[in-house]
Amino acid sequence: MNDALKRAAAEKALDDVKPGMKLGIGTGSTADLFTKALGAKVRGGLDIIGVPTSERTRALAEKEGIRLSTLDELGELDLTIDGADEIGPGLDLIKGGGGALLREKIVASASRRMIVIADGTKVVPTLGAFPLPIEVVAFGLAATRAAINTVLRACGLDGALELRGDADHPFVTDGGHYILDAHLAKIPEPAQLAPMLVGIPGVVDHGLFINLAEKAYVAGQDGVETLTARA
Numbered sequence: 338m339n340d341a342l343k344r345a346a347a348e349k350a351l352d353d354v355k356p357g358m359k360l361g362i363g364t365g366s367t368a369d370l371f372t373k374a375l376g377a378k379v380r381g382g383l384d385i386i387g388v389p390t391s392e393r394t395r396a397l398a399e400k401e402g403i404r405l406s407t408l409d410e411l412g413e414l415d416l417t418i419d420g421a422d423e424i425g426p427g428l429d430l431i432k433g434g435g436g437a438l439l440r441e442k443i444v445a446s447a448s449r450r451m452i453v454i455a456d457g458t459k460v461v462p463t464l465g466a467f468p469l470p471i472e473v474v475a476f477g478l479a480a481t482r483a484a485i486n487t488v489l490r491a492c493g494l495d496g497a498l499e500l501r502g503d504a505d506h507p508f509v510t511d512g513g514h515y516i517l518d519a520h521l522a523k524i525p526e527p528a529q530l531a532p533m534l535v536g537i538p539g540v541v542d543h544g545l546f547i548n549l550a551e552k553a554y555v556a557g558q559d560g561v562e563t564l565t566a567r568a
Contacts, residue, residue, distance in 0.1 A: 339456050339458070340366075340370075342456035342457065342556035342557065343366060343367040343370050343420075343454070343455070343456050343556065344370045344374075345556040345560075345561050346367065346454040346455055346456065346554045346555060346556040346561055347367055347368075347370040347371035347374055347454050348371075348374050349454070349554045349556075349561045350371055350418045350452055350454050350554055351371075351374055351375065351378060353416060353418070353452055354375065354378070354383070354385060354416070354418075355415075356383060356384050356385065357384060357385070358385045358386075358415045358416060359385075359386055359388070359406075359411050359413075359414045359415050359416075360375075360385050360386070360387045360388070360414065360415065360416055360417070360418070361387070361388050361390065361414050361416065361417030361418070361419070361444040361445065361447070361448050361451075362375070362387045362388065362389050362390065362394055362398055362403070362417075362418065362419075363390050363394065363417065363418060363419025363420055363441060363444075364389075364390045364391040364393055364394045364419070364420075364435050364437035364440075364441060365419070365420040365434065365435045365437075366420070367420035367454050367455060367456070368390075368394065368418070368419055368420045368454070369394075369397060371418055371454060372394060372397050372398055372401060372403070373397070373401060375387075375398075375401070375403060376398070376400075376401025376402055376403055377401075379401065379402055379403050379404075380401075380402055385403075385404070386404050386405070386406050386411070387403050387404065387405050387406070388405065388406060388407060388408055388411060388414060388444055389405060390417075390419065390437050390440045390441045390444050391435070391436075391437035391440055391441075391511055392511050393435070393437070394437075408443070408444065408447055412447075413447055413448070413449065414444065414447055414448040414449070415448065415449055415450070416448055416449065416450045416451070416452065417444050417445045417448040417450070417451045417452070418451075418452050418453075418454060419432070419441055419445065419451065419452075419453060419454070420432075420453065420454055420455055420459075421453050421455050421459055421546075421550075421553075422434040422459065422467045422544070423459055423460075423461050423464050423465075423466065423467045424453060424455060424459050424460045424461065424553055424555070424564070425461055425462070425463060425464040425527065426462070426463075427548075427566055428453065428550040428551070428552075428553055428564065428565070428566040429464060429527050429528070429545070429546070429547050429548075430453065430464075430544075430545070430546035430547075430549070430550060431464050431465075431467050431469055431470075431544050431545060431546075432470075432544045432546050433469075433470030433472070433516070433543075433544030434467065434470065434544075436470070436501070436508060436510050436511075436516060437510070437511065438470055438472060438542060438543070438544045439472050439510065439511075439512055439514070439541055439542045440511060440512070441546075442542055442546060442549075445546065445549045445550075446549065450551050450552075451549050451550045451551060452550065452551070452552050452553065452554065453550045453552070453553035453554070454553070454554050455553065455554075455555055455556070456555070456556050456557070457555050457556065457557035457558075457562075459555070460555055460564075463523050463524065463525060464523075464524045464527050464545075465521045465522055465523040465524035466522060466523070468499075468518035468519060468520045468521075469518070469519040469521060469524065469543060469544055469545065470501070470516050470517075470518055470519075470543065470544040471485060471498075471516065471517045471518075471519055471534060471540060471543045471544070472510060472512070472514045472515070472516055472540070472541040472542050472543065473514060473515050473516070473517055473539050473540055473541060474514055474515075474539050474541060475507075475513075475514070475515055476539070477538075477539050478500075478515065478539075480539065481517075481537065481538070481539030481540060482498055482517060484537045484538070484539065484540075485498060485517065485519070485534065485537060485540065486498065488530070488533045488534060488537060489519065489521070489530075491533070492526065492529060492530050492533065494519075494521050494524065494530070495521075496519055496520040496521040496522060497519075497520045498517045498518070498519055498520075499517065499518045499520065500515060500516075500517055500518075501515070501516040501517070501518055502515075512541070514541050524545075527545050527547060528547050528548075530545065531543065531545040531547050548566075550566060551565065551566050552564065552565050552566070553565075
């Protein structure tokens with residue numbers, strides 16, 4: 338059932354894609370469904386150019402026949418469409434379950450608009466039940482982990498920091514970094530935590546997407562609901 342809901346949200350987002358757009362294309366299971374639907378539109382004559390947010394998305398988009406470029410070549414994008422692991426109040430997001438959070442954030446930040454696509458289970462009253470991904474460099478991992486824990490405690494947050502993968506075979510992002518997943522349960526003040534994490538030497542970025550999404554298409558049993566950042 339969730340796949341059907343994800344597909345409904347993904348297909349709704351196609352209404353916002355116009356000919357000639359420079360489009361950021363997200364990563365994840367819902368974004369994959371969007372990419373496949375977009376590919377069908379492209380093969381039917383829709384002229385857009387895409388910037389993928391991961392090597393996984395690049396491979397799928399190429400398979401679908403979508404013309405691709407890079408941010409270096411295109412500069413500002415018109416729109417990014419991507420999924421989310423959690424959608425909180427004001428469309429604050431947790432992203433990065435698929436490990437592409439850094440490129441996803443770069444692409445979203447370079448876009449005039451960002452639209453999120455998801456099924457209704459991703460909408461939460463408070464962010465944090467989904468573990469917060471924190472992308473870190475491999476060098477000095479123990480020191481970086483300790484600094485993250487200090488920041489979390491300063492924000493009144495407590496929870497385990499787990500290296501994604503394991504010590505012998507850690508998950509490696511497209512950028513060559515590791516991910517620490519913070520199991521926090523609740524993040525009452527994500528806008529407070531976000532800049533504090535980025536200020537830690539060794540932290541590349543994190544999965545809190547604050548003030549980036551303007552709209553979300555959320556599919557449930559009664560259809561696709563539109564959420565806005567002002568709601």
